[in-house]
Amino acid sequence: MEASIGEEEQALINHITRKSYFIFYLLRRDLMADTVPGKAWVVVFCGTAVNLCLGILYAWSVWAGALIPKDLKMAGQTMTGLNEGWVYLTNAEAATPFSLCVLIFAVFMIPGGKVQDKISPKFGAILGGLFLAVGCIVAGVTKSYTGLIIGFGIMGGIGMGFGYAAPTPAALSWFGPHKRGLIAGLVVGGYGGAALYISPLAAWLLSSGGITYSFVTLGIIFAIVVIIAGSQLAKAPPGYVAPAAVVKAGAAPAKAAGTLVDWNPSEIFSAWQFYALVFMFIGTTQSGLLVIANAAGLLATTAKAIPFFAANAWILASFGGLVNALGRVGTGMYSDKIGRGNAYALNCLVSAVCLFLMPSIIGAKSVFFLFCAVGIAFWQYGGGLALMPAFTADFFGPKNLGMNYGLVFIGWGLGFFMARLGGSIKDWTGTLDWAFYLSALVLIAAVLLSWVTKRPMHVSSGEVR
Amino acid sequence: MAINTAWPVPFIINPQHLAVDAVTAFCVSALLAMMLNAEAQAFAATFLGDKRVAAKDRFHFNAFMHLNVLGTVCYLVGGFGWPRTMDIDRSKLAHPRLYTVIIRLAGPLANLLLAGIAGSIATIMKTLEWDPRVFLMVIGVNITTAIYNLIPLPPLAMGSLVCELLPPDALRTRSIFLQAGPFLVIALVLWERLTHQGIFSPYADPLIKTVFAYIQSL
Numbered sequence: 197m198e199a200s201i202g203e204e205e206q207a208l209i210n211h212i213t214r215k216s217y218f219i220f221y222l223l224r225r226d227l228m229a230d231t232v233p234g235k236a237w238v239v240v241f242c243g244t245a246v247n248l249c250l251g252i253l254y255a256w257s258v259w260a261g262a263l264i265p266k267d268l269k270m271a272g273q274t275m276t277g278l279n280e281g282w283v284y285l286t287n288a289e290a291a292t293p294f295s296l297c298v299l300i301f302a303v304f305m306i307p308g309g310k311v312q313d314k315i316s317p318k319f320g321a322i323l324g325g326l327f328l329a330v331g332c333i334v335a336g337v338t339k340s341y342t343g344l345i346i347g348f349g350i351m352g353g354i355g356m357g358f359g360y361a362a363p364t365p366a367a368l369s370w371f372g373p374h375k376r377g378l379i380a381g382l383v384v385g386g387y388g389g390a391a392l393y394i395s396p397l398a399a400w401l402l403s404s405g406g407i408t409y410s411f412v413t414l415g416i417i418f419a420i421v422v423i424i425a426g427s428q429l430a431k432a433p434p435g436y437v438a439p440a441a442v443v444k445a446g447a448a449p450a451k452a453a454g455t456l457v458d459w460n461p462s463e464i465f466s467a468w469q470f471y472a473l474v475f476m477f478i479g480t481t482q483s484g485l486l487v488i489a490n491a492a493g494l495l496a497t498t499a500k501a502i503p504f505f506a507a508n509a510w511i512l513a514s515f516g517g518l519v520n521a522l523g524r525v526g527t528g529m530y531s532d533k534i535g536r537g538n539a540y541a542l543n544c545l546v547s548a549v550c551l552f553l554m555p556s557i558i559g560a561k562s563v564f565f566l567f568c569a570v571g572i573a574f575w576q577y578g579g580g581l582a583l584m585p586a587f588t589a590d591f592f593g594p595k596n597l598g599m600n601y602g603l604v605f606i607g608w609g610l611g612f613f614m615a616r617l618g619g620s621i622k623d624w625t626g627t628l629d630w631a632f633y634l635s636a637l638v639l640i641a642a643v644l645l646s647w648v649t650k651r652p653m654h655v656s657s658g659e660v661r
Numbered sequence: 662m663a664i665n666t667a668w669p670v671p672f673i674i675n676p677q678h679l680a681v682d683a684v685t686a687f688c689v690s691a692l693l694a695m696m697l698n699a700e701a702q703a704f705a706a707t708f709l710g711d712k713r714v715a716a717k718d719r720f721h722f723n724a725f726m727h728l729n730v731l732g733t734v735c736y737l738v739g740g741f742g743w744p745r746t747m748d749i750d751r752s753k754l755a756h757p758r759l760y761t762v763i764i765r766l767a768g769p770l771a772n773l774l775l776a777g778i779a780g781s782i783a784t785i786m787k788t789l790e791w792d793p794r795v796f797l798m799v800i801g802v803n804i805t806t807a808i809y810n811l812i813p814l815p816p817l818a819m820g821s822l823v824c825e826l827l828p829p830d831a832l833r834t835r836s837i838f839l840q841a842g843p844f845l846v847i848a849l850v851l852w853e854r855l856t857h858q859g860i861f862s863p864y865a866d867p868l869i870k871t872v873f874a875y876i877q878s879l
Contacts, residue, residue, distance in 0.1 A: 290792075292792075295793070296685055299693065306721065
């Protein structure tokens with residue numbers, strides 16, 4: 197069937213292209229106007245490369261598609277052709293390695309941070325990458341459900357935990373506070389950006405050589421990339437002073453955005469700003485998830501009716517991941533320019549408008565507006581994940597960032613809780629409308645809170661506002 | 662999507678039917694439950710006045726450093742357990758007896774909270790038509806941990822309440838109670854497993870199932 201592009205899709209593609217050009221322009225301008233040593237940028241991009249490998253988690257649905265039979269009754273039977281030796285899995289079995297990988301990743305992320313603190317980021321990244329690479333090969337070679345659990349679930353999760361914790365602190369150590377948002381966004385964005393290339397690559401490998409071939413090939417690629425990129429990771433040498441922000445001639449010197457004191461985790465509870473950060477995190481998480489949970493599925497089903505998207509399903513599969521990754525980099529970048537609070541307010545207010553419009557967007561089932569809504573939600577959700585560590589570093593210092601951010605992260609968990617209230621509201625009122633309005637109100641409350649929340653002063657700092 | 666494949670709640674490892682997926686999911690859930698339980702106690706202690714700068718047993722979010730040998734064995738035998746006991750400096754608390762009990766209770770409350778969060782993730786997975794059984798396991802293990810904390814033996818939360826209700830001068834009784842508590846819990850759980858005589862489960866299991874059904878249905 198010939199794929200034809202309608203006006204609406206063409207407008208959408210143009211819009212995405214323009215947006216990407218703008219971001220790359222800003223990125224280039226930022227990179228040029230810098231005086232850090234070349235090694236600093238090598239560390240940043242090697243960190244992104246390591247995360248690009250670790251983001252394999254996003255591509256699990258491609259393998260799940262190959263492992264689940266089209267006719268569910270065939271689960272348990274052996275496959276033929278390219279995938280000889282494999283057995284079809286049930287839906288529940290196919291989701292299990294993925295879920296285990298997520299949880300084990302979460303359990304190992306903090307111990308992984310310790311490894312990079314105590315030994316080196318190089319060691320952490322290479323160890324993590326090799327765990328993942330060997331895990332992929334084990335998953336491929338064993339050709340079994342158990343192999344997928346051990347290789348992808350357990351070893352992959354451990355590898356991601358060790359690897360994910362390594363590059364960001366190393367990259368941040370080379371840059372001053374005025375670049376924290378951009379650098380964290382670039383490195384962490386690699387993980388989200390992986391969704392862009394791993395899904396199509398895995399799909400291509402699957403169709404050309406089968407499941408085992410795809411796992412083993414990716415495992416070998418990961419091992420090579422991680423050893424080369426990981427070996428370049430290093431923290432700034434002791435005594436290194438990161439270049440400060442360029443101050444325009446005649447302008448008043450900027451007030452230090454970040455604290456000069458490193459707060460201890462046990463001290464942050466006494467600052468009300470900690471609870472404000474948790475609430476702000478709840479705000480971004482709940483609204484993003486509410487839209488993603490309720491509109492992403494609708495977008496996929498509605499858009500598949502259009503021949504262009506039916507022929508290019510990868511656009512739908514990668515769209516969320518792409519915007520999520522761009523949202524991290526983009527938000528991190530403009531938060532360095534206009535301030536974290538303003539960046540937060542910008543993201544959230546756009547999102548709040550989108551939430552108020554959600555009932556009509558869902559009612560109209562317009563692909564263009566659904567794309568916009570899902571895009572804004574992903575951008576805002578990813579932006580929140582890039583902003584909150586930067587906020588935490590500004591408020592409580594970089595030294596104990598891992599622990600302090602872990603505590604602020606409680607807000608992310610509670611945000612999940614709120615997103616689910618949407619389901620209950622739908623049960624009570626019969627429609628999701630009020631869930632969207634309530635979510636928008638919470639978001640606006642979070643923005644108001646962010647405006648009155650200023651960096652706390654540590655008793656020992658002697659700082660005067 | 663209906664959930665027909667969920668593992669039993671409460672989940673107890675059966676050595677005769679070891680399935681790699683269920684056992685792995687259970688172990689990860691138990692690690693998360695122990696970590697949250699311990700970190701919540703640390704949070705409550707800090708909040709109520711026992712602040713410590715650079716304390717080794719607090720806020721490291723490293724599940725492996727919270728492992729307690731008997732608590733872990735209890736997970737493997739009985740499906741619930743406890744983390745390494747967190748040190749509390751009672752002299753820093755305004756109301757030592759009350760606050761100690763609140764700090765210990767924060768553990769199971771955090772387990773219920775984590776069960777709720779896992780429930781949210783499971784709901785979102787269901788809307789995306791992904792089977793959430795691993796997250797259902799996280800819910801089950803955390804609820805089991807929270808409910809079994811009602812057993813009035815230390816180091817479980819209700820046990821610390823009993824400890825605090827002892828007369829203040831009964832120091833010797835208290836220290837014997839604290840030391841013997843974990844062994845007594847393990848012994849009773851083992852007795853239940855080996856003889857199939859209900860000791861805890863006839864009371865705890867219906868409660869666990871009710872809370873599980875509630876969280877999962879929200």
